[in-house]
Amino acid sequence: MKVGFLFNHDALHQIRHTAPVIAEIVRYPKVEAVVLTSSLTQEREVRALLGVAAEQVRFVSLNIGKTAAALDRALRFIAPFRRIATLRENLAEFAALDVLVVPETTSLLLRDRFGLDHPKFVWIPHGAGDRSVGFREVMRGFDLVLLSGAKVRDRMLANSLITPENHVIVGYPKFDTIDDAPPTRLFDNDRPVVLYNPHFDPLLSSWYTMGADVLRWFAGQSDFNLVVAPHVMLAQRRVHASVEHRVVRWRRDVAARYRRLPNIHVDMGSDASVDMTYTRAADIYLGDASSQIYEWIARPRPALFLNTTGAAWEHSADFAHWHLGEVIDGVEALPVALARAAREPERFRAAQEAAFATTFSVTDQSASARAAKAIVERFGGGA
Missing domain, CATH: 3.40.50.2000 (Glycogen Phosphorylase B;)
Incomplete structure (x- = not known):
């Protein structure tokens, strides 16, 4: 089973919400993990988070044509043009996957606008906040939604954005990237x-x-x-x-x-x-x-x-x-x-x-391991 993890954003803030899952899913011998990035900066960040696990992952660089790149340079401070162009111009890479794991909803354009009926789509939200934008009808398009805890789950169920069958509570994978080291000292004085x-x-x-x-x-x-x-x-x-x-x-x-x-x-x-x-x-x-x-x-x-x-x-x-x-x-x-x-x-x-x-659901098992298990159990590729 080929499981892709897409990182297709202008900034790096979404990476830590799904990248830790990659290090866990490569433990399943019947899973091939594929990381798709739209910039070298994204790839470097994912590799740094994965450490030695990166050796078990296939990395794919998603490129766009000269016309799209020129439009992006002109529009990047106004609209996310490059993100959509990256999806449109790399359909073959996405079609080769069985499962695509994403931290955002724009990727559903692959199915809804560009006609790709394969792979299955898995969403791990990049955050657990309350803004209304995090609870939109577009979310009904995912095959599996992996959630941080009961708060988000209950609100999504109440709004029919997920079903009892297409979601699993796994915790918050981003927390798995934080070690036990003391917080950084930010100033050279003791003021709050x-x-x-x-x-x-x-x-x-x-x-x-x-x-x-x-x-x-x-x-x-x-x-x-x-x-x-x-x-x-x-x-x-x-x-x-x-x-x-x-x-x-x-x-x-x-x-x-x-x-x-x-x-x-x-x-x-x-x-x-x-x-x-x-x-x-x-x-x-x-x-x-x-x-x-x-x-x-x-x-x-x-x-x-x-x-x-x-x-x-x-x-x-x-x-x-x-x-x-x-x-x-x-x-x-x-x-x-x-x-x-x-x-x-x-x-x-x-x-x-x-x-x-x-x-946030917290158990003895890491959120990333729970997420990887949920993906494998839902779509195959088990040990």
Whole structure:
């Protein structure tokens, strides 16, 4: 059985959600693992995560023609043109697979738009957040969905996005990439470190309307350090458009003066922004819609959320994570909220522990091993 793992994105943030499964699935002697990447950067990252297991994997580089490449250079800061072109121009590679494992939903275009009726499609979501975009009708197209825990499972079942038969709860493979080493020390002082982790969604993100004010406030005080590490896709494009919310925003750069300050560290997309370096090392979370809050609560700590649109969030499943910390409406409330978070670090511990337990299934077996087993049992290729 040929099982392909596709990595076809502008950034690296999706890789750790499925790559660990590769190292487990190669243990099955009747499975041939194929890694398909659309850039050398993606391939290098997968190889680094796999280590010696990479020797048991066949790597395929997916290329696009000169016309598509030229269009991508012109459009890459506006639309994901290359991703779709990569699917369209490499149909033969996908058709040779029995199973294709992906961390996103765009790959269903292979079947729905390009007429490929083979392979079977397996989805491992890249995150366990609450945004409505994570619960769309397109998800009904997968043959098997591997989920982190009961929270996501229950919401998908309630919306008929999955069936009792086509999903398995396996846990969160990304956690398998984290070792037991102490968190990285981010600054050369003992001040509390605040992680500002805005999303790129043009409606929900605080970056477009409050980001400059957040940086200005932290630049003018000396009680806290600040790590600015948005969702990696924020820096990938200059213009962000949400088809779901019908909103378009222009991303402004971080002013150079903030990058020179000793108490502010700006990271617009390095490996550290996707490998949980900051979510493990910081003391207080400041965000809006990013699913990284659920990685943050693996070790309960204070969290603050910026309500940029005055959303009525209290009874909305899309904002369930806002019950894991204090919600504030603007930067003017930040000083008091930060002081309270530092003074009462246990305030939301119970809520965070409960949310973690329902969001992530944890057993004696790793999530990656559980995912590999689920794929093999569903589609064959067992020992």
